[in-house]
Amino acid sequence: MSARVTPPLSDPTVFEELFAPVAGKAVLGLAISGGADSLALMLLAAHWASGRADRPRLIVYSVNHGLRPEAADEVRIVLAQAAKLGLPARGLAWRDGHPATGLQQAAREARYRLIGAAMAEDGAEMLMTAHHRNDQAETVLMRLAHGSGIEGLKGMEPFSLVAGVPIFRPLLEADPAELAGLVAQAGLTPVADPSNADTAYERVRWRALLPQLAEMGLDAPTLSRFAQRMGEADRALAGIADAAFESLVVLDGFGAARLDRTAFRALSPAIGARVLSRLLNIVGGRQKPRALGQVERLTQGLVAPEPVKATTMLGCVTRADEGAIIVAREPGRQTPPDLALVPGGEIIWDQRFRIRNVSPDTAFTAGVADYLPRHRLQDFLGFKVTAPAEALRTAPIVRDEAGGVLSLGGWSFDERIAVELLID
Numbered sequence: 001m002s003a004r005v006t007p008p009l010s011d012p013t014v015f016e017e018l019f020a021p022v023a024g025k026a027v028l029g030l031a032i033s034g035g036a037d038s039l040a041l042m043l044l045a046a047h048w049a050s051g052r053a054d055r056p057r058l059i060v061y062s063v064n065h066g067l068r069p070e071a072a073d074e075v076r077i078v079l080a081q082a083a084k085l086g087l088p089a090r091g092l093a094w095r096d097g098h099p100a101t102g103l104q105q106a107a108r109e110a111r112y113r114l115i116g117a118a119m120a121e122d123g124a125e126m127l128m129t130a131h132h133r134n135d136q137a138e139t140v141l142m143r144l145a146h147g148s149g150i151e152g153l154k155g156m157e158p159f160s161l162v163a164g165v166p167i168f169r170p171l172l173e174a175d176p177a178e179l180a181g182l183v184a185q186a187g188l189t190p191v192a193d194p195s196n197a198d199t200a201y202e203r204v205r206w207r208a209l210l211p212q213l214a215e216m217g218l219d220a221p222t223l224s225r226f227a228q229r230m231g232e233a234d235r236a237l238a239g240i241a242d243a244a245f246e247s248l249v250v251l252d253g254f255g256a257a258r259l260d261r262t263a264f265r266a267l268s269p270a271i272g273a274r275v276l277s278r279l280l281n282i283v284g285g286r287q288k289p290r291a292l293g294q295v296e297r298l299t300q301g302l303v304a305p306e307p308v309k310a311t312t313m314l315g316c317v318t319r320a321d322e323g324a325i326i327v328a329r330e331p332g333r334q335t336p337p338d339l340a341l342v343p344g345g346e347i348i349w350d351q352r353f354r355i356r357n358v359s360p361d362t363a364f365t366a367g368v369a370d371y372l373p374r375h376r377l378q379d380f381l382g383f384k385v386t387a388p389a390e391a392l393r394t395a396p397i398v399r400d401e402a403g404g405v406l407s408l409g410g411w412s413f414d415e416r417i418a419v420e421l422l423i424d
Contacts, residue, residue, distance in 0.1 A: 015048035018170045021158065022126055027057045029124040030087075031115060034062065034078045034191030037130040040179035041171060043186055045128060046085040059122050060089035061115045065107045066098065067195070074191045081188060090118055104201060112163035119165065131156055131169045132176045137223035138206045141213075149270070149292045150234045155227035173224060241274035249279060253410035255352050255421060256328040256391035257283055261320055265303040273299045282423055283327045284315030285351040317390050328387070329394035338367040341398060341417075349396045352422055355407070359416035364406060369397045380408050 022028060030045055032038040042060060049055050060082040064071045075091040082089035094110040115127060136155045143152040160167050171179065183190055199205050210220065244267055248259045257279050264272060277295045281287075294313065301308035307320035318327045329352070336350050341357040341364045349355050355366055369377070370393050377385050377392060385392070395409040398417050406414040410421045 019048045025056050025125045027124045029119050029127040030060045031129045032060050032062050032078050034074045036180040036183045036190035039188050039190055040182045041130040058087050060087050062091055063111045064093045066094050112165045116165040126166050126168050128168050132171045132174045133220045133224050134176050137220040138203050140223050140227050141206045150230050154231035154234050241271050245275050252387055254387045254391035254395045256387050259325050261325050280314040280316050287314040328390040331390050331393045335368050338365050341366050353396050354420040356418040358418050364398050364400055366396050366398045369395045
């Protein structure tokens with residue numbers, strides 16, 4: 001990908017490089033706020049699409065967060081400018097109550113929630129955003145200050161999934177001054193959002209420091225290259241950690257995990273923390289990730305000469321002895337209610353199990369096994385159950401209308417029910 005986005009718009013090489021990753025998509029969304037960066041994205045994308053034989057349908061989405069009186073007019077301006085380019089556009093509004101704290105994060109979540117719902121209605125496959133090189137630099141600095149590891153220091157990636165919305169960032173290596181030049185050349189006047197200069201926000205404070213850091217050689221291009229190198233290192237470590245996970249971790253049908261403590265201690269701290277983080281994510285039902293430092297401290301506690309006996313984190317109970325580390329789902333944390341499993345239907349239970357009713361029969365019910373006695377579990381399974389009590393209590397059980405057990409954990413006793421433990 002080119003590190004520069006340079007006029008004139010007639011240069012076909014620019015567009016082939018920028019948008020090649022999404023060439024062939026039938027419908028693409030554009031997140032347009034009305035700022036110079038997003039207007040440049042709209043111009044570039046429209047010009048790229050217009051020159052293709054398999055022209056994709058571009059749909060502009062602009063969100064009024066209701067935080068400023070001018071926001072509604074700004075959305076209307078975006079819609080009008082999109083119309084001049086021949087692009088369909090939708091104005092969306094955040095009408096929920098606004099929190100007193102964490103406003104920027106809440107607004108971000110609302111934006112992606114609203115756009116994601118609109119994309120689903122429109123059949124859009126990917127949302128393009130206008131994050132650029134300086135945004136990347138600010139992200140790296142913020143994460144560095146917060147103690148992020150390599151995974152965080154790779155910054156934003158071209159492709160990601162945000163709040164369930166697939167995102168593509170074609171301008172990550174673009175200079176924002178050049179994007180502003182494109183907008184001015186097109187005769188457009190960008191929206192000026194005063195929050196972009198409000199030092200109450202951490203990102204704005206880092207933005208203000210960028211010129212001083214640049215004088216010391218730590219400019220946006222340098223930070224962008226650093227992020228790229230961290231991305232390469234992250235991918236290398238991820239491959240090693242995945243191999244270690246496959247060789248060390250044993251997941252049982254109750255969704256609990258066991259790994260050999262001696263082998264785990266032999267891993268480097270960076271790899272051990274990644275293996276443990278992935279394990280906590282699977283067993284804990286994909287809770288909101290904690291800070292790297294917390295996972296690192298738990299990793300250290302598990303490999304210490306006197307290991308931690310038991311601790312809770314990310315919806316898991318983790319304990320260790322001389323021989324093994326055991327991780328089980330923590331009871332009482334967001335346990336799912338009973339769910340109907342309709343004929344031909346599927347549910348994702350506790351973000352850990354995929355349960356399907358593969359028959360046309362009457363709906364069955366999936367619930368939590370909870371305090372089902374261990375000897376009853378052994379009667380169903382036909383073997384001695386040694387899984388932790390927490391794992392037994394939090395495993396899913398499917399029953400028919402008469403109360404008969406059709407499946408338990410990852411085991412199915414009836415051909416009408418298919419169960420799969422989710423490990424990715």
